[in-house]
Amino acid sequence: MATLPRPRRNTPLRFASCNLYNLNLPGRALYGRPGWTEAQYAAKIAWLAQALRGVEAEVWGFQELWHPEPLQAAFRAAGLDGDYQLLTRPGLNGQGIACAAAVHRSLAIDPVAEPALAPVWIERFPPQLQLRSGGGEDPQSPAIAVTIKGFSRPVLRLALRVAPGLPLVEVHVAHLKSKGPTEVGGEAWFRADPSAFAPHREALGSAISTVRRTAEAAALRVLLTERMKAEGRPTVVMGDLNDDRLSNTQALITGQPDLLLRADRKGGSATGLYATELMEGQRSLRDVSYTYIHQGEHGSLDHILVSQAFYDRSRQRLWRFEGLRIYNDHLNLEDPAATGTPDHGIVQACFAYDPA
Template sequence: MPVLTTWNLENLYQPGGEFGPKTKSVYDEKLDYVAARIETIGPDVLAVQEIGDPEALDELTGRLPGTWHTVLSEHPDARGIRVGFLSRGSIATTTHVTTLPEPLRPVQSGDGPDDAAEALGRGALHVRTAVDGRDLDLVTCHLKSKLLTYPGGRFNPKDEDERARFGAYALYRRTAEAAAIRVHVNALLAEEGRSVAVLGDLNDTQLAATTQLMYGPTGSQLGTAGFDRPDKGDRSRLWNVAAKIPEEQRFSRIHEGDRELIDHILLSHALVEGLESAESFTDDIQGIGNNPSARRSESVPDHAPVTVRIG
C-alpha cells in the first residue's frame, strides 16, 4: 500500500539569517515536531516544499528512523526556498521542470518593461521511485503564491491600483506554472497505465481555475456522478483527492480566518482506482496573516501535511 504525503514545511532554514528561526531552540523544536509527525503518518514518499537550507533537510532526515533517500530541486526562488522529496526507496531518475512550455510566451510579472517570467519561480521536481515493486512517477511543485509582494519587498501596496495589477501578475504566473506542470505530466501519461501523482502547494483551492487546469479532461472527478463511468478521458486525466478527505479536515491552511485546501495530491487513473483514504493532519496548524516574517519563532509549519493511502 503506497502512502504518499505532501507538506509545505514553511521556511525550513537553519537558525539565524533573514528567514530562519531566531534561536536554535525554536529550530530544534520544529525539527522534532516535523520528524514526529512524519513518523506518525508513515509515508513511503514525502514531497516537501519551502526547503531553504539543504542542511536543514539533512538534519530533519537524521531525526527519522530508517533509511531515507532525498533529492532537492536545483532551482530555488529568489528567497532560496525549493521543493524536494524524501523516499524510503531509492530514487531511480530525477527530472527538473523549470521552463514554461512552448509556445506559451513569457508572462508579465511586474510594472517594468522587462518584468517577464520565462520560467517557474520555483522549479518543480519529477522523480521515479518504487513502492512495493510498483513504479511511481511523482511530481512536486510549489506554484506562485497568492501572497502579493510589491517593488522593494513591500507586502502592502501604495494604492488599490497597484494591488489590482500585482494580483493579476501573480495570477498570470500561477496559471503559466500550472500549465507547465500539466504539459510535463502529459508526456508521462502518454504511456498507458503509468502511475503518476502530482503533490504540492498549488496555492489555491481545488475549485480554482489554476488548479482545475491541471486535471486535464473535464468531468469524472471524485465526488461527481461521472467518477464511476469510464470514458476516453481517463487515460489523460488527473483526479484531485480533496473530495476523499473528511469534510472536517478538508483544509491545509488557515489564512486570515479562512480554512483553505491549497496543498493537493492529484492521481492518475492507475492510482486513483486503488485510493483507499486521504487525510489532512490539521490538528496543530495555526492561523496566519500576510506577514510571513511574523512566524519566525513558530515551531509548527503553517500548512498541514496531506496524505493518501493507495491499495
C-alpha cells in the same frame, strides 16, 4: 527469463506533502528579515521529526527548503535517516527555496542503474506553452501576451520503482506562486508616478501573482500531458499549489477528467488527474478539510492529485484509494515561530495495491 512477481494485494502505497515553512539554517536571513534563532530552529526540527514519525508515507514531498542540512537533521532526529533516501536539489545553499522529496528505501531508487529514476528539477516552461492571442474568435477581446518563461520554484520530477512487475510511478512535487500580492513598489513604472499607482498597489500585485500562478499551472499541465502521453506511467502530483480544488488553476492542472466514469467507459482519462480531496469527499458525509488559515478563512492549498491508476472507478486502476488524512491541528496554535510548526497542514493520501 522468469517474470518478477507483482506485490501482494493490499500492499500500501502512501504519499504525504508538507510545506516546511522556510526550513532554513539558523541565523540566516529570510527575504531580508532576520531568520530563525537557534531555539526556533531546534523547535522546527523537533516538530518535523515528530510529524515524520507520526505520518506514515512511502513518499514525502516537501516545499520551502532552503538548505538540505535541516531536512537531514529532522530525519535523523526522527530515527528515519536510514529508512529514506532524501532528494534535495544539487547546489541548494540558502539562496532560494526548492521542492524536495524523501522516498522509502523499499521503493529502490537507483538512478545510476536506472537513469529513468534520476530526479530532475524543472525550471523552464516547456516550449509548447504559448500564452499569446490576438483575441481569438471574440473581436472585442484585446490582444494578450504573457512572457513568463519559468517556474517561481522548480518542479521536482522523480520516478519510482514501486514493485517488480509494475510500471514506474512518476511523481511531481510542485510549489506554485502564492496568492500574496507581488511587491511592485520597486518597479520603474511605479517609481515614475507613485501617486497614480500607490492606491492600487495591492490589486496590481495580486493580479501579477494570479497571472504568474495561472501560467505555472498551464505549464505544469503541458508537462504532464507530454509525459503521460509519452510514458503512460501512473502519475502523482503533490504540493502547495496555492489554490483550492475548485479554482481555475486546479482545473488546468487536473484537466478536469470525467469523475463518474459510466459503465460503458473502458477506463479513466489517459492524461487527467483526480483530486484525492474530491475522492475523499465522495465517501464522506461532511467535508471539513483545510490546510491553511488566512485571516480567519480556512482553505485547502495543498493537494495530492493522481492519475487513473489510483482512481477507484477506473478500469485501469492499480491501487485502491484508502483515504485522505489532513494533519492540521497545529494551524490553530498562536505562535508557530515558538512551537516550530509550519503554516500549512500535512496532506497524506493512502492507497493499497488492488488492480481493477
